Amino acid sequence: MNTLKILSGGAAQGLVGSLALDFKAQTGFEIAGEFGAVGIMADRLRKGTPSDLVILTAALLARLAEEKLIVAATIADIGLVETALAVRTGDPQANVKDADDLRRTLLESDAIFVPDTKASTAGIHVANVLQQLGIADEVADRLRIFPNGATAMRELAASKAQRPIGCTQSTEIISTAAVTLSGALPPGCELATTYTAGVAAAAAHPQQARDLIALLTGAGQQQQRRRAGFVSGH
Incomplete structure (x- = not known):
């Protein structure tokens, strides 16, 4: 079986999955993806994990291109992803308009589900926001930290806590059953991250990797990107 190997931030998992059938019809290739925290995925590439295509934050992919691990000429933006709040489906929405609302919402929650x-990307940002809001120590024992946003959201969905909340990238919330997107982080606490794709320098299937980049970034997939949680793109 022909397989295209991907290392990707969790933010792109839903979008890649939604295009897998189109990609197979076009190229005959299956997609075998590893999705997780961007720092860990970058380190896997550095340590020699076989990969044809890499999808990470723009800054990280640029760094990998400087390290000659990504073919710089192939790098293309997929779009922006916001860091957002999530609740279990059926729970009241988090009504967060400003930093004070966010502080109160987090203090009222008895479990806060976040990625590494x-x-x-989102986990580092959450840690910074908790410091910024002055509540990092107060909520430390309520943090439920998982290797990536997708796992954190699945655990939120299954949580037996009374008032749990989650915070990760909107794409990971949208692609998880039984959790609901409850709005982006408010002004002053927000984060929108550009995700980009690039062909690995050691790719076994560079042409098919380019084909998938074209599919991920093409004008025809604008609605698909929006549905997956990317707020802008080509």
Whole structure:
């Protein structure tokens, strides 16, 4: 079986999955993806994990291109992803318009589900926001930290806590059953991250990797990107 190998931030998992059938019809290739915290995915590439295509934050992919691990000429933006709040489906929405609302909402929650606070884009941001709001110590024992946003959202969905909340990238919330997107982080606490794709320098299937980049970024997929949670793109 022909397989295209991907290393990707979790933010792109839903979009890649939604295009897998189109990609197979076009190229005959299956997609085998590893999705997780962007820092961990970058390190896997550096350590020699076989990969044809890499999807990470723009800044990280540019760094990997400087390290000659990504073919710089192939890099293309997929779109922006916001860091957002999530609740279990059926729970009241989090009504967060400003930093004070966010502080109150987090203090009222008895469990806060987040991705890796040292290696994932959203997790690092959440840790910074908690410091910024002055509540990092107060909520430390309520943090439920998982390797990536997708896992954190699945755990939120299954949580037996009374008032749990989640915070990760909107794409990971949208693609998880039984959790509901409850709005982006408010002004002053917000984060919108550009995700980009690039062909790995050691790609076994560089042409098919380019084909998938074209599919991910093409004008025909604008609605698909929006549905997956990308707020802008080509």
